[in-house]
Amino acid sequence: MHTPLHADPDPAVAALAAAAPMLVDVQPAGAVVPALTDGVVGHAGPPIHPSQMCAPMRTALGVALTIEGRAESKDEALVLLDSGEVEVRPNHDLGGVGPMSGAVTASMPVLVARDEATGKTAWCPLNEGSGKVLRYGADGPEVVERLKWMRDVLGPSLSSALAQHGPLDLLEIQRVALERGDECHHRTEEGTQLTYDALAPYLPDDVREFILGNGQFFLNLAMVSAKLAMVCASGVPGSPLLTVLARNGVQVGIQVSGLEGQWFSGPAALPDPAQLYAGYAMEDMNPDLGDSAIVEVYGLGAMALSSSPMSAPSVGLSYDLAPLLMQRFWKIAAAEHPTLRLAEPTGPAPAILGVDARVVAETGIRPPVHTGIAHREPGVGQIGGGVTHPPFEAFTAAMAALDAATVTA
Structure with missing residues (x-):
């Protein structure tokens, strides 16, 4: 039995222990976060002015804005960002999380988790895979086409699958994944397989193939689960x-x-x-x-x-x-x-x-x-x-x- 150093009971820790995140839907981010519909763009980390952002984050935001149709090119998007014409806010301040650069715009599909006891929710975008992907600051036609496919096919397919299957118990998936060797951040292959096993009967072939080929798919589910638990404890x-x-x-x-x-x-x-x-x-x-x-x-x-x-x-x-x-x-x-x-x-x-x-x-x-x-x-x-x-x-x-x-x- 491990004993933490603090001795006094903390109601926040009790709330954290009681949180039971369930994955309930996948929706366009703007449908979940009104500020994104109003034109705000989310990013990872604490607040920062676009001109001070690192190169991978600037690139990710620029590409995301072009996909959103708010700029003709990445360079034009960066001018809009630096001038303040596009408002940026931390994902955490918008009630969610995003991996690496964490670029989130209104049309991007996001995982929606809910704690039934409190009704509180949190969100996280879907995982693109590894290597040359937007969240790491990669651009190029293959990055853009993958993101559009995620918006038009992956997101709606997952939403439909969850409607047919019912909510996914994210803690239960993590419980089994830990038993099988995941730590639910850098290694998430078992969590990905468990998610696939649950939803595969309701998914089209291209979505099943994408999930099976992306061992990091569950990372974003672990992220939204943890974020929701922290929302409950805040x-x-x-x-x-x-x-x-x-x-x-x-x-x-x-x-x-x-x-x-x-x-x-x-x-x-x-x-x-x-x-x-x-x-x-x-x-x-x-x-x-x-x-x-x-x-x-x-x-x-x-x-x-x-x-x-x-x-x-x-x-x-x-x-x-x-x-x-x-x-x-x-x-x-x-x-x-x-x-x-x-x-x-x-x-x-x-x-x-x-x-x-x-x-x-x-x-x-x-x-x-x-x-x-x-x-x-x-x-x-x-x-x-x-x-x-x-x-x-x-x-x-x-x-x-x-x-x-x-x-x-």
């Missing part, structure tokens, strides 16, 4: 529960439950360690990028390393380090997960539930993140995987603000 006065950890390639921002909607940020780091694809070097890496760290905020991903021997080498780690690393991770855990278990070599073990930001600030132990690595130049795409850590100063600033708010409350 807004508890005084709570230091970490509810957001997001990267925009320039800065990394966090939020805590007791200061809902307030960002605390610091510089984005390069992945370390990193496992790069052949032909790429450390200087090719873009700094920390994406909203997918919400999976670690929930307690999976890197925080579930011991359950996933195959994820370790893909991010530059030796699985032999898992026992020592897990001991370290448990020191910042908010609680044990009530239902999820890790398939450790010695037998099933409790999964971590949440991260206590106050303990992070007190110990200096930062939550690790398993992440894909984007090339720092646009048009290339993914070049590997690695481990990153959020800036420590974001946690100390958050706790100082939380303490000040508690005193004045």
Whole structure:
């Protein structure tokens, strides 16, 4: 039995434990987020002006706007962004998440998850696959055509399948996926297969083929599940529960439950360690990028390393380090997960539930993140995987603000 460092019960942690995310639909993002219909564009990480964004994110937003029909070219779209004619906002501030660059526009299909007990919802765009894809800053005709197919075929097909099958229990899928060797962030092959098995009878052949050929398909389902759980746990006065950890390639921002909607940020780091694809070097890496760290905020991903021997080498780690690393991770855990278990070599073990930001600030132990690595130049795409850590100063600033708010409350 692992014992988190904090002793006082936290209602935010109780709400996190009670969250039961169900995948209920796939809809155009604008139908879920009115601000997107009004012309806002979502991006990953904390707030940032378009002129300050990293190259992969700028490219992704530019291409997304051309697909949306709001510009004739990527360059024209970037002029609109830099001039302020197109408003950009963090996905987290719009109630959702997006991997890597996280570009989201109104017509893009998004996964919609709902917690039946509270009625709260969250969203996440669909996964394009790996390699040269928009979220990593790749462009080109094949990227655009895939996104249009996702909008016109994949999204509606998944919506129809869910209507026939009924909602998918995302925690149950993750429970089985962990048993089979996923950590639900960098390795999601088992979650993808489980999702495919559930929905395949209701899907057309091209959609079935796409899902089977995309081992990362479940990543976005794990992301929307974790985001919804954090939505359920947010807004508890005084709570230091970490509810957001997001990267925009320039800065990394966090939020805590007791200061809902307030960002605390610091510089984005390069992945370390990193496992790069052949032909790429450390200087090719873009700094920390994406909203997918919400999976670690929930307690999976890197925080579930011991359950996933195959994820370790893909991010530059030796699985032999898992026992020592897990001991370290448990020191910042908010609680044990009530239902999820890790398939450790010695037998099933409790999964971590949440991260206590106050303990992070007190110990200096930062939550690790398993992440894909984007090339720092646009048009290339993914070049590997690695481990990153959020800036420590974001946690100390958050706790100082939380303490000040508690005193004045």
